[in-house]
Amino acid sequence: MENIIEYLKAERAQDWRAELRKSMKAKERTSRERVQMPEEDPFVRNKSKIEVNIGLTAEAAVLEAQRCLDCPDPTCITGCPVGINIPKFIKNIEAKNFAGAAVTLKETNALPAVCGRVCPQEKQCEIVCFYTIKLNKVPVAIGHLERFAADWERNSGKMAIPETEKANNVKVAVIGSGPAGLAAAGDLAKFGYDVTVFEALHEIGGVLKYGIPEFRLPNELVDTEIEVMRKMGIKFRVNFIVGKTASFDDLKKEGFQAFFVGSGAGLPRFMNIPGENYNGIFSSNEYLTRVNLMNAADPEFDTPVISGNKVAVIGGGNTAMDSVRMAKRLGADESMIIYRRSEVEMPARVEEVKHAKEEGIIFMNLHNPLEYYADENGRVKSMKIQKMELGEPDASGRRRPVPIEGSEFIVDVDTVVVSVGVSPNPLIPAALSDLKCTDWGTIVVDKETMQSSIPEIFAGGDIVRGGATVILAMGDGRTAAAGMHKYIQEKIKAN
């Protein structure tokens, strides 16, 4: 930690940074309004796949970068799960060295274009920005600037390939190619390892591909970041389920010295209420996978999807927002959220809720489904829902929803998407009987190193957390990569 602080100080002391700080008065910086992210028209975007946020222009990015005070004690970094050197990349933008900004991001973040879009910055770096904590002003738009730098680099056609240590010819495996796996793979490659990423699906990217929709994160952009990782020497194997296609022992025989498990929280939860298995009722995973990964809405593709005129999405998280906004895009007249608490308790990002409202999404907060009814063909036609009120706070600290007796009523729906959370994917724990897991099925790890009860196996992301964010998964991937590096180097020294 000492080293990092020293390093940040040395970076800040560089002449160009010192000159930039002097080039404008602090008062001038702090008196400026925060930049607004330009957005597509809500009634144009809710009928297409186009990205909602358009991105900042170079001029707007430089103006916003000037707001950053380049603090001697950059608290923002403490809010970043992957520890991006935030002032350095922002000052590079101010200096119009956009390529330098992108390189800075990639020092610690394998997927800046992704994080710039889907990270909840308002709860991470921006909430601990000097503006927020000391000036009581809106924070520097760190997320928008991150996206700007990453996009600028991609559009320039000259993607910098992060430097890697000399190849050490030690084979390591990364299981799962979602955000946790990709972050781990990126760091392991930088340390010089021979990294192979194993993916169960036919495409690389995990939740970034099957889960998060195009209008929030275009798949093409994920592919570009993965291409950079290939150039770093990382190998990818699709259609390969570790524990099924080959066992851990098989892979050890092939020379793999350590494993990072980032297999995700791939088991959707249902509510187990009557009628939940009628046709037209999906998990959000299925609904989004059909459309995002399998392109079901495109008639050229073979995968079908049902999406009706009256769609109810159950839940209040980001995945629920993605599903309900997707339903609108697939042509629903009415696309509504049914959430058992109030908007204040919603786990979804404020921006997503705002975008959803702009697009004409109906919010039935403080409502909970009780039962589904089907037509003669077994297709859902209506649902019984109950009104709720908020009681005392529960274990999560949020006020507990309490049913209002006698408040039940029937709503007509023809499609329902259940988005009430996910459980850890059972495949890896099932393949390793010695692996210590919680009662919930998540893998138990040492938080400092992400090492599991089996020394050569490390884990992170949703398979450890049970359901979190892209950036927390990436943070785990980085921590695990460092843990694996230490483990392998100690093992080599001991022999």
Place this chain on the structure above:
Amino acid sequence: MSKILEKEFFSKNVVKIVLDAPEIARSRKPGHFVIIKMGEKGERIPLTIASADAEKGTVTLVIQKVGVTSDKLSRLEVGDEVTDVVGPLGKATHLENVGTVLCAGGGVGVAPLLPIVEGLKKAGNRVVTILAARTKDLIILEDQMREYSDEVIIMTDDGSYGTKGLVTAGMEEVINREKVNMSVVIGPAIMMKFAALTTKKYNIETVASLNTIMVDGTGMCGACRVSVGGKTKFVCVDGPEFDAHQVDFDEMLSRLSAYQDQESAAYQKYLQTVEA
């Protein structure tokens, strides 16, 4: 990518293909299935494994043409490649010596039944196998089944081969004739439903292998969910085999038809393009 090494039509609509898939061939056990996808725009469909050869690194699948993907697959020739093949998936069959096992396969359900029959025989059971189909042409893998069964009974709906009658009639005959300790039924959902009702009358423990709609096949989507004993289970990770007496086959039949209209429209459109 998996190359097709052999191909044989059992009948007009049923084809056997042997795929080069060394890792799956080594790891698979009776009861397992794979997911395949044809081309960049293809859908993912589950197919049960009929047999595999670990040394040659091959996996054998038996496919009935029912829609776009199975039809496309049936049109591939030796040397062509299947874009995506992943597996083996699902839980393997629990194989032990229980005494006498009555195995009943309907249509292409006979293919996944074959490795189970083999496994049950090798575990020391007496195995009586019933192969059932609408008509003689659709009876498949008879010789292979005879190799591992103590007795094979053929049932056809039209009486063109073996005994005329439904699979359940053959099952009742065996049950009335000798002590049956367990039954395994694999075939169309409607066949499994009635086979399960038959064995339930006699209180014979029965396993059914379910072939539902799937997308990922790894527990991620829940498209394959079925009610077993009143609880929702995922066929891909909890199955594919379940206690047949607990499965809600009516729900399963309804769920299988979820995309019927879209599927048949897509198939008609596809047939026009390939025949044009």
